Amino acid sequence: MLLRLAWAARSRHRSRTLLAVLGVAVSAAMLLDMVMLSSGMRASFKNLLLSRGFQLRLAPKGTLPFDTDATIPDASGVAQTLRAIGGVATISPVLGGQAHVIRGDRAVSATALGVDPQVQGDFELLSGREPHASDEMAANDDFLNAAAAKIGDTVAVAAGYDPQLRVYAGRLTLRVVARARFLYLAAGQRAIALPLATLQAMQGPASADRVSLFMVRAAPNVNVDSLLRRIQTAIPTVSAISTETAMRQVDERLSYFRQLALILGVVSLAVGFLLVSTLVTVSVNERLGEIVVMRAIGVAKRRVVLQIVLEGVAIMTAGAALGLVLGLGTARYLNSILASFPGLPAAIDFFLFEPRDAWTALGMLVSAGLLAGIYPSWRGASLPIAVTLREEAVA
Amino acid sequence: MHVLLLVAALAAQQIDSTTPPRPPRTIAIDERLAADFRVAVGDRLILSDTWGGTGDTVIVSALVQRRADPSEIARAEYRVRMHLDELQALTRYGDRVDRFAIATRPGAATDSAIRAINSAAFGFQAYRSRDIAVETSRTFLVVSRFHRAIGVITIVASAVFLLCIMLLKVDERRRDVAALRLLGISARSIVRSVMIESALVAVLGSGVGVALGWISAWVVNWHYRDVYRTPLAFAVVTPSVVALAVSLSIVLGLAAGFVAAQRLVRVPALDLITGRRAA
Numbered sequence: 293m294l295l296r297l298a299w300a301a302r303s304r305h306r307s308r309t310l311l312a313v314l315g316v317a318v319s320a321a322m323l324l325d326m327v328m329l330s331s332g333m334r335a336s337f338k339n340l341l342l343s344r345g346f347q348l349r350l351a352p353k354g355t356l357p358f359d360t361d362a363t364i365p366d367a368s369g370v371a372q373t374l375r376a377i378g379g380v381a382t383i384s385p386v387l388g389g390q391a392h393v394i395r396g397d398r399a400v401s402a403t404a405l406g407v408d409p410q411v412q413g414d415f416e417l418l419s420g421r422e423p424h425a426s427d428e429m430a431a432n433d434d435f436l437n438a439a440a441a442k443i444g445d446t447v448a449v450a451a452g453y454d455p456q457l458r459v460y461a462g463r464l465t466l467r468v469v470a471r472a473r474f475l476y477l478a479a480g481q482r483a484i485a486l487p488l489a490t491l492q493a494m495q496g497p498a499s500a501d502r503v504s505l506f507m508v509r510a511a512p513n514v515n516v517d518s519l520l521r522r523i524q525t526a527i528p529t530v531s532a533i534s535t536e537t538a539m540r541q542v543d544e545r546l547s548y549f550r551q552l553a554l555i556l557g558v559v560s561l562a563v564g565f566l567l568v569s570t571l572v573t574v575s576v577n578e579r580l581g582e583i584v585v586m587r588a589i590g591v592a593k594r595r596v597v598l599q600i601v602l603e604g605v606a607i608m609t610a611g612a613a614l615g616l617v618l619g620l621g622t623a624r625y626l627n628s629i630l631a632s633f634p635g636l637p638a639a640i641d642f643f644l645f646e647p648r649d650a651w652t653a654l655g656m657l658v659s660a661g662l663l664a665g666i667y668p669s670w671r672g673a674s675l676p677i678a679v680t681l682r683e684e685a686v687a
Numbered sequence: 688m689h690v691l692l693l694v695a696a697l698a699a700q701q702i703d704s705t706t707p708p709r710p711p712r713t714i715a716i717d718e719r720l721a722a723d724f725r726v727a728v729g730d731r732l733i734l735s736d737t738w739g740g741t742g743d744t745v746i747v748s749a750l751v752q753r754r755a756d757p758s759e760i761a762r763a764e765y766r767v768r769m770h771l772d773e774l775q776a777l778t779r780y781g782d783r784v785d786r787f788a789i790a791t792r793p794g795a796a797t798d799s800a801i802r803a804i805n806s807a808a809f810g811f812q813a814y815r816s817r818d819i820a821v822e823t824s825r826t827f828l829v830v831s832r833f834h835r836a837i838g839v840i841t842i843v844a845s846a847v848f849l850l851c852i853m854l855l856k857v858d859e860r861r862r863d864v865a866a867l868r869l870l871g872i873s874a875r876s877i878v879r880s881v882m883i884e885s886a887l888v889a890v891l892g893s894g895v896g897v898a899l900g901w902i903s904a905w906v907v908n909w910h911y912r913d914v915y916r917t918p919l920a921f922a923v924v925t926p927s928v929v930a931l932a933v934s935l936s937i938v939l940g941l942a943a944g945f946v947a948a949q950r951l952v953r954v955p956a957l958d959l960i961t962g963r964r965a966a
Contacts, residue, residue: 308855311850311851311854312851314847315851353738354738528738560844567848570851622840630829633829
């Protein structure tokens with residue numbers, strides 16, 4: 293009965309109700325997007341870091357992984373020390389660098405990763421096999437397209453270019469044995485992976501027994517924080533970074549987006565609240581006569597309040613449902629804009645949809661609709677019956 | 688480029704116990720580093736290119752403020768400025784540099800200099816500073832595109848909100864409008880008066896909005912300059928932004944007023960009074 297009355301009241305002014313629902317839908321879409329933005333990139337980054345099960349990263353002291361060109365010296369010694377630390381299950385060394393693939397009179401540049409194929413956590417194979425032999429490499433599609441190469445081809449690769457002598461340094465002929473997707477690289481970034489020893493040899497004495505990064509997987513049931521502390525004590529020349537530390541760093545660098553999400557989310561909620569409260573207030577003012585008649589024939593104040601509050605909640609719920617669909621579309625568009633951030637891993641999503649986000653946005657909007665209707669409905673239902681009836685009759 | 692690591696002596700500000708072979712050189716450090724490690728001008732530090740490696744004693748001669756450079760905004764690393772030969776020696780880089788900065792005379796000198804360098808150069812390439820700035824500002828270009836997209840959504844939301852409010856406002860006055868119509872005031876005059884009223888509301892709202900925007904920009908700059916420790920301006924209220932916002936607001940206000948008034952004047956005056964047909 294209450295729902296039918298609320299529906300009848302809203303149906304009386306269809307265009308007004310439709311506009312209000314549309315307004316709430318835009319606010320709801322914005323709110324959902326901001327809820328997704330505030331948590332999405334964090335969740336997405338965490339998923340990325342843990343995608344291959346490595347919980348710790350060891351970078352040169354004072355740096356973040358691949359943030360600079362600095363490398364860790366005495367890599368084999370560091371690896372040996374790591375293996376001696378209880379709780380370390382897997383160690384994956386990585387050396388970064390540039391590769392120039394010479395095709396006739398032109399060269400295609402790419403990011404080169406020297407890895408241990410047995411334990412690497414930087415790429416996943418799309419086809420082919422891991423590059424185990426010293427003259428083998430895996431490459432991503434961007435590289436293969438640019439170099440016009442395919443699995444089975446051999447390519448001349450150089451690890452450096454001397455601009456003064458205009459010659460390529462560290463040249464080697466490698467065979468493409470796999471197509472791969474690199475997890476931590478930006479979209480469109482050309483990349484190859486080859487055995488660590490091969491890349492070290494190509495880069496020359498400066499990279500002998502050096503790596504850019506160690507990724508460490510802890511043994512099951514080992515406390516990662518305590519393992520991190522043990523590593524830091526045993527190897528003071530590196531910075532050990534846990535997933536949580538990396539998340540904090542990302543939070544710090546991208547705090548702007550979280551704060552923007554908070555501000556715009558609050559504004560969206562406030563706009564939705566204002567819209568519904570204005571609509572309900574005007575609606576109550578227009579129907580004062582109807583309300584006091586209901587009160588005069590014995591309808592309880594609580595019931596009148598409930599009916600009007602229901603109207604607000606109905607508008608908010610309808611708007612929120614429409615807004616959730618709209619929000620998913622706009623989130624996709626906004627994500628495509630932010631995905632073009634220079635250097636951002638292609639796997640990172642700023643707007644990651646999780647059902648919890650939708651429920652959060654819906655819950656906030658319905659609560660706002662509820663609050664928006666309480667005051668005007670209470671005011672309307674509390675008017676003196678006789679006086680209001682008389683005033684309405686005169687009007 | 689090699690990364691310089693400031694060794695442990697930085698925090699403790701110890702004086703190098705070994706006698707330097709020559710008088711210590713001077714360095715300039717960024718003010719964030721000075722603030723975080725409580726280093727002051729005149730302090731002696733040991734610089735090394737590896738953690739725990741043999742260092743070189745230097746004296747801090749100046750503190751420098753970070754440049755307003757968007758490409759540095761998300762980078763939290765500290766900066767040390769030192770004499771070129773000192774850095775080359777410290778990093779065993781030899782007689783090499785990463786780049787030269789060249790100042791040219793005003794006018795077309797830049798183009799001709801770039802052409803001359805690129806045709807004569809052996810092993811390096813000349814770029815215009817502006818082109819490099821565009822490349823290093825890509826992060827902010829993405830953020831700008833994101834802001835524009837958010838702006839469009841906000842404008843759509845504002846338009847719907849304004850239309851809704853105008854509709855309610857005009858609807859509330861249907862009896863007044865009916866009375867005016869019965870007195871012989873033309874529908875056109877009523878529409879005009881509603882539009883003028885909505886334009887006035889839009890102008891007043893724009894004024895408040897501009898003031899709020901200016902305050903918000905001030906707060907945003909104050910907050911993010913502190914967070915990122917940069918002199919960069921994050922939000923700027925320019926005359927063109929104000930003109931765009933005000934004109935958009937007036938256009939939206941007029942459109943909303945027109946739509947709302949048209950709906951009202953289409954209903955016969957008597958129906959408006961009796962409420963037989965809702966506007």
